[in-house]
Amino acid sequence: MCTVTWWRSGEGVYGVLFNRDEQRTRPRSLPVAAFSDPGGTDFVCARDGAAGGTWLMGNAHGVCVGVLNHYEAAGVLPPGERSRGELPVLFAAARSVDDVEERLPGMSPERYAPFLLVAWDGLEERCWQWDGRALARRTPKCALLTTSSVRSSEVVAWRERRHAESAAEGEAERAGATGLEAPRWLERFHTDTAHADGAFNVLMARVDARTESVCRIVVDSVSVRYRHSRRPANPALADETFEAMVARY
Template sequence: MCTVTWRFRHRGYDLFFNRDELNSRAHEIAPSVDESTGVRFIAPRDGDQGGTWLLANEYGITVCLLNDYANPWCPEPAKSRFSRGQIVLAMADVPAVGEILPRFETQPLVHTAPFQLLALSPEDDPLLLHWHGAGLSSRQGNISPPILISSSFATADVIAARLGHFARFVPRPEQPKLSELAAFHRQHDPAAGAFSVAMHRPDAATRSFTRVSVDRQSVTLTYEPVGWHRGECANQVVRVLARHTDSVSAVT
């Protein structure tokens, strides 16, 4: 139950992510700067499993996750399931998008429910990996329009509705404006429930808005919890990393 959009710009990009979740799930943990094998990264955390749905590292790589609710495949037995958010964390130290697929293939995917993983960098085309239970598919190249959507409720209808909102907010999807994407992610109709981009229904809601901005000098992650969920604080959290010098020289 999430929506992600992005735009590339000179030597960088912006990515927006709405995380939608069941009200029964634990509170999110605000993003912090951590390290994996000496590589710094920023990630919010899932309060239940400790994984994450999104991270950005000092190489300017962003990796994010969307569940594939339309796929009925399930790992067996249930007790051996592996958290999808841990697979995102396993990518925390990658210096280039080209290293993601080989590492992804070493993960315990057969114990993981279906999902899609998106990776962006300033130097490469987007990489989209899809674990669908029967196997793994990958594609790297332009994704048009630049949006991915998931929903556990009326999946096809919700995706169609949000794509309709996207078309209205972003009339030129090949060149989306920052302000257009920001406004799209906050689209909310109280009567529309799951069909809004910032959604709110009796059993689930958008938990947070996250934006990642990458340029030649820095990686900035801005995180804002949505205040309607169980009284969570709606204060914005901003974390910044200096770009790793190797990644900066690669785009000079």
């Protein structure tokens, strides 16, 4: 039930935007903060208010890792014995996308329900899927991954189409971009509510679930900056925004 996109502006600068969708009954996310892993690597992430895991992490080496539920494979499989929110932090010390891939076998994917894992560094991004049987590379159609537990194929197709339309509409804005912030069209995409059925929208809203937060990471040669906008249960209220950063090594 999440959506992640990414952008690059050259010289290793890149950003990730992540809409975290959750059940309305689940506790709210905890504000983003900086941490250190057992080996001393600094990283930054927001955390789930129930299980304590995360959906998006960025570390001082300039590596980001995110996880989404893989609903296409999850229907007939039992839930995992461990929370998928543990996964990004398992790679908190990774120095590159290659390093993430080298560490994958040691995470024992069979302990988790199906997932999509994506990692970024200053040069590239890479995605893998665990379908409950095999862990394999996955190639996204574009700089977008999105999932839905309801009418999955229809919802994914709608969001992919909206992403392409938004990118085309934003072409004229590219000349004014600073390179150190997300393109305005991409920010708009993450708050898109164009569909009459809220389940289809990137800023998702259903009776049982909704987009709980919108997170943004910007990575450059100096720092990893994380902005966590937590959406209130009452749509009439303003978002709560928290920020944290770690310096690059």
